[in-house]
Amino acid sequence: MTEPLLRIDDLHVDITTRDRTVHALDGIDLDLAPGEALGLVGESGCGKTLTALSVLGLLPAGGRITRGRILFHGTDLAAAPEPVLRGVRGHTVGMVFQDPLTSLNPTMTIGAQVAEPLRLHTRLTRAEARAKAEEMLGLVGLPRPAERMTHYPHQLSGGMRQRVAIAMALVCEPDLLIADEPTTALDVTTQHQILELVDALRARLGMALILVTHDLGVIARRVDRVAVMYGGRIAEHAPVRPLFAAPRHRYTQALFAALPERAPDPARPLATVPGRPPVLTTRPTGCRFAPRCGFATDLCRTAEPELTDGPDGGRPADRTAHTFACFHPAGPAPGADPVAEIRPPAPATAPPRADAPLLRLTDLAKSYPLHGGPFARRRGAAGISAVAGISLTVRRGETFGIVGESGCGKSTLGRLAVGLEAPTTGTVEVAGRDLATLRGGELRAHRREVQLMFQDSAAAMDPRMRVGAVLTEPLVIQGIGDRAARQRRIAGLLDDVGLPRGAVDRYPHEFSGGQRQRLGLARALALAPSLVVADEPVSALDVSVQAQILNLMRALQREKGLSYLFISHDLAVVRHVADRVGVMYLGKLVETGPAEAVFDRPLHPYTRGLLDTVRPPDPASRPLGGETPSAAAPPSGCRFRTRCAFATERCAAEPPLVGRGAGHVASCHFPLRG
């Protein structure tokens, strides 16, 4: 290996808050060669972002490097004074952050923000810096860069803002780009575009990359080497192919096994990782993963494993070799399914299912007035067409998945189905009764049947109500049972979702993300509904916890004969949980059908485009370009035609429904064959 561009040696970082000190990083070693791409993966709180921030000396308040060196171009950044660090930041090391909505200054023009590093680090004049900034904006694929220079961040979409953030990080042509979850806040098609862009720019500028992400799918195709982090240490470190073919550390193995896209059989529950990551206020003795590991022995609980290339091996001299810190690693043979051994067995009985439709949406449409005010409707002002003519049925005991990108109207659809909003046109029928005809007590009684579960259950609960009150409230509103009966019911609910009964006396903020989703599910189930509309129920969770929640939802479905309308942007999750799926684009359902049929042999070019973003690169595929048009002025006919590779003038007319049998239909003029 050539002389490393960046060498991190034995890095320790403490974070001190008022009442405690967290040993957040505990001995990190990493090397990065010029032009190389390294992925840092792990669940939230494992220290991957802190490692990245340490390089630039941008640790959060209370954060401090207590030991170790960060050699960049031979300079130790860990010991460097602030002026030296300032000379590195934005100049030889660029950084892109997660949320493009908040990481740009809202009151400064884009041109000024992109030119800022140039003015700081180079002797360019104002005009020269602006010219260079404009060139860079063109390079990151911002349309009409000259015009965009004078715009403000809020005038751009999320994807475009992230392009601006990348332009800002790259404008001084750094040797190293650090990207901290650069696509997590973006839609899948946009995510794909941004990662492609980073790849292309990396090749072109010859820079090294540190890509920090929780998303294993993102890492697989974008980096040369991966470091898997757990509890402030590196658990496993390997070139990307060997790691994905045969992970050795039991944590990496469990992480892969929990991925829905790696589950071979959707009928079986996902492998989960029980428990939670360690709180690092004290240095744990032994392997940090031991408390959650199915293979842990007394050795694991007493001695801390070092990074080695085998159970008896030492540390190889080559710091880029495949190493792992585990006493009982998985077998090295690639090809054998390393995760099979930790996958739980399939349940004995198949889920009961009836063909009776439970929820029937007919020609459902919802538009919102674009301008507020009391006269908006009368003026017939332009509206946002959030949902435009959707018809679908959800049968009893079935999971119907809705996939689509942000702004496609999937959440609106969920609220319409529950009856939280009235449709502009069309009907919602639950168990054969039209929601619009129900009034007063009947309507209230009906609400028991359909319940909602949210993405962020913490935000959806009153922070000043104890869990007991949160769960009792629906029963009180519906006038069910007396105090004792309600308490019994809540105890039963907590048992169902796997929370201790003592939870009733605690407040929502005292629970972890996964536990809160369990609470959200418990609240949704309090009234024994027949349909639960789950709006992105696992999007905020780490994969190991996500698998727990998905398994729980499925188990409860079997037990109680529930139906789910499962709304998500995550294709792998929907594929895993759903019996049938509907793909939404800009307020319309472009394709519906059995999950396997839609995912394996999509009819609609948009579905194909979505799937391509999560598949290995295929020369034959045509990745989706462009951005979703505004729902205030949707294209006529097929709303996807502005981004579709197959579109002709015919697509301006309303597309016909084409089918392939077994309920698999798409509305498209040029359906795909396959």
Place this chain on the structure above:
Amino acid sequence: MIGFLAKRLAQALVVLLLVSVIVFVLLHLLPGGPARAILGVQATPQAVAHFNHQQGYDRSLPQQYLMYLGRLLTGDLGESYRLNQSVGSLLAERLPRTALLAGLSLALAAVLAVPLGILQAVRRGRAADHVLTGLAFLAYATPVFFLGLVLVLVFSQQLPLLPAEAPQADTVGGILAEPAGLVLPVVTTALGIVAAFSRYLRSAVLDNLGEDYVRTARAKGQSGTRVLVRHVLRNALLPLVTLLGLYLPTLFSGTLVVESMFNYPGMGLLFWNAAQGSDFPVLLGVTLVVGVATVLGSLLADVAYAVLDPRIRSVP
């Protein structure tokens, strides 16, 4: 932008109309009424009746209000009962003086509060922050009249540095010619505002320092000071602009006390004296002026905000 302005102006007019109704009704509900106030307790019932008829006070309240509104539209604010002068000319004489006092106080408050607020934010949790926070709460909690008294006792009685009475000149120029006399009234009015503004700015700067865009700016290699000046300050000062506009009514009630305390011949003193003598037309006139100033203040704040914040500016 034009549409936005027109809409806000229309709203402002409605608010002003409501203000005039409320003030009118309130004043007429007071016991005794203007006749007793003007003619004295000794006046015969006939004299009172005559006076009421002359002034139109024997008609129904809505009728009186409409008459008042009609006169208002022609610019006639009525005659002062006590000063034998039209309310219009009284206001024309007094308003500039109060505006001068209020303007100087606001300017002083802003000049002091911005650096103090920034200092508190940057030194958060350290001695400077604690001391300034303590002083701010002290200044905030001290009633204006008490603060004025203390200042007079210290700077005029104990150390005869400044006069205890405000300049009595007729014109704004004349008042400005005696700056020493202005110091105590202006400082008294401003101190409470300094406290409020600096606390507000402190939290606004702290909020903004925690924002992601600050981290981005640091990742570009900006120094702490430059991040503060180039990035944080503009975003943190935006809400203060609104606060400035909304502070006009508070400012007026402050000048009311300060003017009577320092015998400063402005609108506050006029109002004070009129209230003592049930001088209805004057009270109504001053209240209306304050109402207009309040509404204009919040209108200006909105406009300034729209000009300064690009996110608001581009909303149709």
